[in-house]
Amino acid sequence: MYQDILYEVRDHIALITLNRPQALNAFSGTLGEEWSDAYRRADADDEVRVVVVTGAGKAFCAGADMSGGAATFNSYEGGDFSAAALSTAAFEIRKPVIAAVNGSAVGLGLSLAVQADFRVLAEEGKYGFLQVRRGVVADAYIHWTLPRLIGTERANELLLTGRRISGSEAAAMGLALRVVPAAEVLNVAMELAREIASQCSPLAVAMTKRLLLQAATAPLPRVARLETHWLGQSMGTEDAIEGGTAYAEKRLPQWRSSINDNWPQAEVPPGDEA
Structure with missing residues (x-):
């Protein structure tokens, strides 16, 4: 059914896996459409009580697909363009969403993880909102979600400098519920999901x-x-x-x-x- 994601439901938990490992799960138009559809599908299915989102391979999401080089952010023509990225955000669906951030998440990839209700981050990962270093403004409601999550000054630091931070720095800033070795991320996220789904x-x-x-x-x-x-x-x-x-x-x-x-x-x- 899907090209760029995997979707399965088990024990009342919907697992969405971003499945472009060869591109570090960089965000594409198809990925965005399928990710949005998966959120709506989980919301409409009473069999699903919790949603977990993770990435295939060694990264969660490397942000916008930059394979177009200079043309990636070349122009804005208006029309149907939206900074929202997903037509249905994680905070809009009624089921709790846990982002199992199994590796690096930058730019849009991190913005979309911040939309989740919980984040479990990999210690080894690199994180950051790099958009200002690419000449554009950050997206996916991050100017609304991030200050509410970590406070205005720390949000300013991340969004205005565009610098990368480590897993331990992310933990100190309150960017994640848990920060664990990459190999444990999905297990920790699923354990939380099972607790909510059953209890x-x-x-x-x-x-x-x-x-x-x-x-x-x-x-x-x-x-x-x-x-x-x-x-x-x-x-x-x-x-x-x-x-x-x-x-x-x-x-x-x-x-x-x-x-x-x-x-x-x-x-x-x-x-x-x-």
């Missing part, structure tokens, strides 16, 4: 992710209304009953709610749409 209500997790996105730019009084609204939507659901019962019976919960069938019709409180 946590997929519906409650999806609702919490959406609440976090809405709350990111909302003032405190609106966050209070949103939190109350989403809590009210989650109470009384099949998973809410099962979660309490499983806890009392000291067993693993058997989640049955459907994210698609049981998703709240209103994502914000009535009268609070603005």
Whole structure:
């Protein structure tokens, strides 16, 4: 079905593998279309509770495909061009996304990893937003996501200097949940994915992710209304009953709610749409 990625679902986890190892998984138009489609596919499939994204070979993603040389960023003609890169971002889908960054990720490759809810980075990898050293502005919502992840000053440092950093530097900056040897990256990411998929209500997790996105730019009084609204939507659901019962019976919960069938019709409180 896909040319530049691999997609498989196992134990409620969708594994997306960027599959251009000969080009260090450099971002191409086809890769972007397929990656976006894979996110939408995972979001629509109730069998999927968590998404893990990794790269084939020794790199995660070497950024934009520079094989065109000087023509890579030669002109901007408008039209359908978008700096978003993916038509569906990781933070837009309802399932948690874990970036298993198995090797170097630079430029757009790192921007797309930052969109994920969690990042596990390889100690041996090199990371950086190199765009200013290529004469262009960074992309994929990085000016929104990065300051929220690591703070304004550190985001300034990375985006304005375009310098590469090591895995240990990335860890010190808060750019990753975990930094481990490259050989362990996928295993660590999958362990986290399995914990979420088995222990946590997929519906409650999806609702919490959406609440976090809405709350990111909302003032405190609106966050209070949103939190109350989403809590009210989650109470009384099949998973809410099962979660309490499983806890009392000291067993693993058997989640049955459907994210698609049981998703709240209103994502914000009535009268609070603005």
